[in-house]
Amino acid sequence: MTLDPDQVSDGRRRKGLQRRRLLLDATMRVIERDGPVSVTQRKVATEAGVPPSAVTYYYATVDELLVDTLVRVNDNYVAQISALPPGDEAIAALARIITPSDAADRAHLMAECELFLMAARRPSMRGELLRWSRALDTFLTRYITDPDRRLAASATIDGLFLRCCVPEGPFSPTEEEIHRVLVRLLHDQDIPG
Numbered sequence: 001m002t003l004d005p006d007q008v009s010d011g012r013r014r015k016g017l018q019r020r021r022l023l024l025d026a027t028m029r030v031i032e033r034d035g036p037v038s039v040t041q042r043k044v045a046t047e048a049g050v051p052p053s054a055v056t057y058y059y060a061t062v063d064e065l066l067v068d069t070l071v072r073v074n075d076n077y078v079a080q081i082s083a084l085p086p087g088d089e090a091i092a093a094l095a096r097i098i099t100p101s102d103a104a105d106r107a108h109l110m111a112e113c114e115l116f117l118m119a120a121r122r123p124s125m126r127g128e129l130l131r132w133s134r135a136l137d138t139f140l141t142r143y144i145t146d147p148d149r150r151l152a153a154s155a156t157i158d159g160l161f162l163r164c165c166v167p168e169g170p171f172s173p174t175e176e177e178i179h180r181v182l183v184r185l186l187h188d189q190d191i192p193g
Contacts, residue, residue, distance in 0.1 A: 020058055022048050025061075029067045029109040036118050039066060053135070067124050070115045074128045078135040086142065091186060095179035098160050103167075110165040143186040153185050 026048035030039050039062055041055040048055075059065040079095050084090035100106040116132070119125035136154050144150045160181065166172040173181070 003008070016058070019050075019054065022050070022059060023055055023065070024072050026107070027065055028073075028111055030090050031114060032071070033050060033108045036066065036111070036114050037156075041065070061125055063122070066115065066118065066122075070119055070125050070128045073112045074132055077132060081135045081139050084139060088183070090139075092179055093181045094157075095182055096173050098157070098164060098178050099175040100164055101172070106165065106167070109161065113162055113165055141185070156181070156185055 023044055026044045027039060030043050030047050034043075041059065044065065045052040045055045058182050059068065077097070081094075084093050085186070100109045115125075115127060119129045133154065136157060137150055140150045140153050144153055149166060160173065160178055163171065163173055164178075
């Protein structure tokens with residue numbers, strides 16, 4: 001779990017955490033613009049406005065940079081899922097989490113999804129896929145007791161995230177559509193699993 005620099009009293013440690021945050025923000029912008037395979041330490045340094053040595057000081061390899069970026073993304077999602085209120089309000093909140101609000105949000109979501117897909121191929125990142133799956137499964141147990149139905153619901157939610165990467169059009173669901181799907185998915189007992 002990523003530490004919040006604003007919560008650290010030690011000045012040197014806080015500065016290091018702030019620098020890491022700056023580098024991770026820059027990494028996400030590079031991924032949003034050019035995709036994860038385009039991430040290099042030099043590109044991230046340029047995007048962050050720091051010398052390349054600043055990146056290599058904190059991240060010896062691009063893989064370390066990508067892992068930390070995914071951990072940060074996942075920290076955010078796991079925290080949001082864990083904080084969802086009980087009942088139907090949680091379903092509406094989950095629909096808001098899934099649905100991008102504009103083109104910039106959609107680009108960010110696509111970058112996050114690309115990181116998660118990359119994690120399936122990279123052992124150093126795979127633990128984050130498991131952490132996300134566990135958090136989602138824990139949330140779903142509020143609504144679904146059958147493990148097969150929970151797996152189907154989890155896969156549907158992951159698919160909705162991917163579907164929201166599609167630019168606006170007939171295959172890019174709205175928040176209202178996602179909400180309806182989630183209500184049906186989490187309340188209907190007869191959904192084929």
